[in-house]
Amino acid sequence: MPATPSHPSLSGASGAPESAADGVGLPVGGAPSFSPLYQQIKSLIMRELQAGVWKPGESIPSELDLAARFKVSQGTVRKAIDELAAENLLVRRQGKGTFVATHAEEQIQYRFLRLMPDEGDDRTMARRLLDVRRTRAPADVARALDIKSGDAVVQLRRVLLTPVQDPSARQQPVVFDEIWLPGQLFKGLSAERLADYKGPMYGMFETEFGVRMIRAEERIRAVPADATAAEVLALPPGTPLLSVERLSFTYGDKPVELRRGLYHTVRHHYRNELN
Amino acid sequence: MPATPSHPSLSGASGAPESAADGVGLPVGGAPSFSPLYQQIKSLIMRELQAGVWKPGESIPSELDLAARFKVSQGTVRKAIDELAAENLLVRRQGKGTFVATHAEEQIQYRFLRLMPDEGDDRTMARRLLDVRRTRAPADVARALDIKSGDAVVQLRRVLLTPVQDPSARQQPVVFDEIWLPGQLFKGLSAERLADYKGPMYGMFETEFGVRMIRAEERIRAVPADATAAEVLALPPGTPLLSVERLSFTYGDKPVELRRGLYHTVRHHYRNELN
DNA sequence: TAGTGGTCTAGACCACCAA
DNA sequence: TGGTGGTCTAGACCACTAC
Structure with missing residues (x-):
C-alpha cells in the first residue's frame, strides 16, 4: 500500500463534491482504473479482512470511524459495507456493530451443505x-x-x-x-x-x-x-x-x-x- | 386499498422527519405492521407489477416521478428499486430508465437451466x-x-x-x-x-x-x-x-x-x- | 445515556443516452 | 440539450444494545 498518510490510494474520480477530492492519484496497478469511491472503500476493507486485521467473529470499526479514517461520508462507507454484507463477508447487527462473518455460528452452519x-x-x-x-x-x-x-x-x-x-x-x-x-x-x-x-x-x-x-x-x-x-x-x-x-x-x-x-x-x- | 388520495396506505412509522409523515394509518391487514417507508414503496411497486400495469420489457416511471407520486424522496424510491433489481424483478439501465425484467432477453435465457x-x-x-x-x-x-x-x-x-x-x-x-x-x-x-x-x-x-x-x-x-x-x-x-x-x-x-x-x-x- | 446500525431527506454533480 | 440512473455529502431522527 502506498504511504499516503491516513488516506491510502483513494482516486477521487467520481462525483465527490469537494471534501474527498484530494487524495487523487493512480491506483497501485498503474492503469487509470477509475471506480466509485464506495468501491475503493470496499476494496480497502476487503484488504484488511484478507490481511487478518479483523478476525472472524470480531467487530470492525463503526461506520463513523471508518468514514473519518477514509475521509468520506458515512453513507459512502455504508454502501461499501452493504455490499460486503450481501456477499456474506460481514454481518451487521443493529445497535452492536458490524462483524466479520464466521462459519463457527450455528446459523450459517449449513450454508454449503444443500x-x-x-x-x-x-x-x-x-x-x-x-x-x-x-x-x-x-x-x-x-x-x-x-x-x-x-x-x-x-x-x-x-x-x-x-x-x-x-x-x-x-x-x-x-x-x-x-x-x-x-x-x-x-x-x-x-x-x-x-x-x-x-x-x-x-x-x-x-x-x-x-x-x-x-x-x-x-x-x-x-x-x-x-x-x-x-x-x-x-x-x-x-x-x-x-x-x-x-x-x-x-x-x-x-x-x-x-x-x-x-x-x-x-x-x-x-x-x-x-x- | 384505503382511499387516501394520491398517497395510498403509507404508514409513516419510521424516521421520516416531517414531509412524508402525513399518510399515517394502519395497513390493510389491521395489525399494526410497521415497516420502513422504502419497504412500503417496494410493496406498492410490486403490486403494480403483479397487476400488469407495467409489462415485461417496458420501462417504469423514473425515480423522480415515483418519488413525487409517493411523496417521498428520490433516495427512498431508489432503495426500493435497488432491492427489486437485486431480486431480478427490475433491470436498471443508466441513462435510459428502469425496466421490467423479461425472460425474452438473450442474457437471462439460462437463468434457470444450470x-x-x-x-x-x-x-x-x-x-x-x-x-x-x-x-x-x-x-x-x-x-x-x-x-x-x-x-x-x-x-x-x-x-x-x-x-x-x-x-x-x-x-x-x-x-x-x-x-x-x-x-x-x-x-x-x-x-x-x-x-x-x-x-x-x-x-x-x-x-x-x-x-x-x-x-x-x-x-x-x-x-x-x-x-x-x-x-x-x-x-x-x-x-x-x-x-x-x-x-x-x-x-x-x-x-x-x-x-x-x-x-x-x-x-x-x-x-x-x-x- | 452513549454508541451502534437503520431510515429518510435535500441537494449537488457525474455518466450515460437519445433526440 | 434534457432526462435518466449513479454517486456523494451533510444532517436529522429512529431503533436497538449495552452500560
Missing part, C-alpha cells in the same frame, strides 16, 4: 472420519487447487450418517466425502484434531488454520456407485449416487479445498433455489 | 417436442401447483439435444423434460404454438399467457433411468440420471409450473455457485 431430508427438516448428521493422509497432489487435484502436481496435500475421507437421534436405531450412511486440502496451509491437521473438534469443519479451518471459505462452485452429476462407495454407503454397486464436486475459495478467489461428495439420494435431496 | 457442457461453454441445445396433452392433475402434481386434484392441467414432454451445430453429426439427447402447467392459466397452449415459438419457453409464457416466472425451487437426486427415459435418451435402462424437480413461482409466491427433468450427465454437469 442436502435435505425428504421428510422433516432436521439436517444434523453424525460424522465418522475414515482416514487422513498426507500425500502428493495428483495432477487433477493440483490443477483445481492451483498448486504444482506433486505438492503436499492432505486427503481426508469421511462419512455422514443419519439419523443422529435414537442410537438404538442403526444409523444409515448418506454421504461419502473425499476432501483435498493444500498441505502448505493445513500443516498440523491430524485425525485426532479433527475428531476432537466440535462444530462445523469450516469453523475449524477458520479458527485453527486461519483459512476462511467465502465462496464455492459445485459440479453435480449422477454416477453409479463404485466398489468403494458401495461398501462405505452399504449399497449395491452401481446404485445411482449424486456426485457433488465442490471447489471452495478464500479471499482473492484463491482455491483452498477440493471436495467430492457422493450423496445417497433416496430419502434425501439436494435443494437449490433459483432467483 | 446444465453446462464439461468442455466449452456453448449451452445452446436443440428442442424436440414429444407431446402435449390436456388432462386432469394427479394428486402429487395438484398439491405442488396448489390446485385441486383433478383440475385441468397441461402436460408436455420434450427432449433437449446437443450439439446444435453440424447437423451431419448425430445429435445426442441430453435432457428429458416433463412439464405440468395449470390449465386455467394456459388455455390456448398447443403443440403448434409451442413449436412455432422462437426463443425461450419462459419468454413465450410471458408474452403469450402473461405468466412470468420469478423464482424457483429445485430438488435434485440421482435416479436410475426407467424404460421410458432410457428409450427417449437412447441409454441402457438403469443408467444414473440427474433428476431435477423444479417448482416455479410467479408474483405472490404462486406456483405455476412443475417440471421434472432427467439429465444425462456424462458430458454435462449441473453447475451451482454457493455464496
Whole structure:
C-alpha cells in the first residue's frame, strides 16, 4: 500500500463534491482504473479482512470511524459495507456493530451443505472420519487447487450418517466425502484434531488454520456407485449416487479445498433455489 | 386499498422527519405492521407489477416521478428499486430508465437451466417436442401447483439435444423434460404454438399467457433411468440420471409450473455457485 | 445515556443516452 | 440539450444494545 498518510490510494474520480477530492492519484496497478469511491472503500476493507486485521467473529470499526479514517461520508462507507454484507463477508447487527462473518455460528452452519431430508427438516448428521493422509497432489487435484502436481496435500475421507437421534436405531450412511486440502496451509491437521473438534469443519479451518471459505462452485452429476462407495454407503454397486464436486475459495478467489461428495439420494435431496 | 388520495396506505412509522409523515394509518391487514417507508414503496411497486400495469420489457416511471407520486424522496424510491433489481424483478439501465425484467432477453435465457457442457461453454441445445396433452392433475402434481386434484392441467414432454451445430453429426439427447402447467392459466397452449415459438419457453409464457416466472425451487437426486427415459435418451435402462424437480413461482409466491427433468450427465454437469 | 446500525431527506454533480 | 440512473455529502431522527 502506498504511504499516503491516513488516506491510502483513494482516486477521487467520481462525483465527490469537494471534501474527498484530494487524495487523487493512480491506483497501485498503474492503469487509470477509475471506480466509485464506495468501491475503493470496499476494496480497502476487503484488504484488511484478507490481511487478518479483523478476525472472524470480531467487530470492525463503526461506520463513523471508518468514514473519518477514509475521509468520506458515512453513507459512502455504508454502501461499501452493504455490499460486503450481501456477499456474506460481514454481518451487521443493529445497535452492536458490524462483524466479520464466521462459519463457527450455528446459523450459517449449513450454508454449503444443500442436502435435505425428504421428510422433516432436521439436517444434523453424525460424522465418522475414515482416514487422513498426507500425500502428493495428483495432477487433477493440483490443477483445481492451483498448486504444482506433486505438492503436499492432505486427503481426508469421511462419512455422514443419519439419523443422529435414537442410537438404538442403526444409523444409515448418506454421504461419502473425499476432501483435498493444500498441505502448505493445513500443516498440523491430524485425525485426532479433527475428531476432537466440535462444530462445523469450516469453523475449524477458520479458527485453527486461519483459512476462511467465502465462496464455492459445485459440479453435480449422477454416477453409479463404485466398489468403494458401495461398501462405505452399504449399497449395491452401481446404485445411482449424486456426485457433488465442490471447489471452495478464500479471499482473492484463491482455491483452498477440493471436495467430492457422493450423496445417497433416496430419502434425501439436494435443494437449490433459483432467483 | 384505503382511499387516501394520491398517497395510498403509507404508514409513516419510521424516521421520516416531517414531509412524508402525513399518510399515517394502519395497513390493510389491521395489525399494526410497521415497516420502513422504502419497504412500503417496494410493496406498492410490486403490486403494480403483479397487476400488469407495467409489462415485461417496458420501462417504469423514473425515480423522480415515483418519488413525487409517493411523496417521498428520490433516495427512498431508489432503495426500493435497488432491492427489486437485486431480486431480478427490475433491470436498471443508466441513462435510459428502469425496466421490467423479461425472460425474452438473450442474457437471462439460462437463468434457470444450470446444465453446462464439461468442455466449452456453448449451452445452446436443440428442442424436440414429444407431446402435449390436456388432462386432469394427479394428486402429487395438484398439491405442488396448489390446485385441486383433478383440475385441468397441461402436460408436455420434450427432449433437449446437443450439439446444435453440424447437423451431419448425430445429435445426442441430453435432457428429458416433463412439464405440468395449470390449465386455467394456459388455455390456448398447443403443440403448434409451442413449436412455432422462437426463443425461450419462459419468454413465450410471458408474452403469450402473461405468466412470468420469478423464482424457483429445485430438488435434485440421482435416479436410475426407467424404460421410458432410457428409450427417449437412447441409454441402457438403469443408467444414473440427474433428476431435477423444479417448482416455479410467479408474483405472490404462486406456483405455476412443475417440471421434472432427467439429465444425462456424462458430458454435462449441473453447475451451482454457493455464496 | 452513549454508541451502534437503520431510515429518510435535500441537494449537488457525474455518466450515460437519445433526440 | 434534457432526462435518466449513479454517486456523494451533510444532517436529522429512529431503533436497538449495552452500560
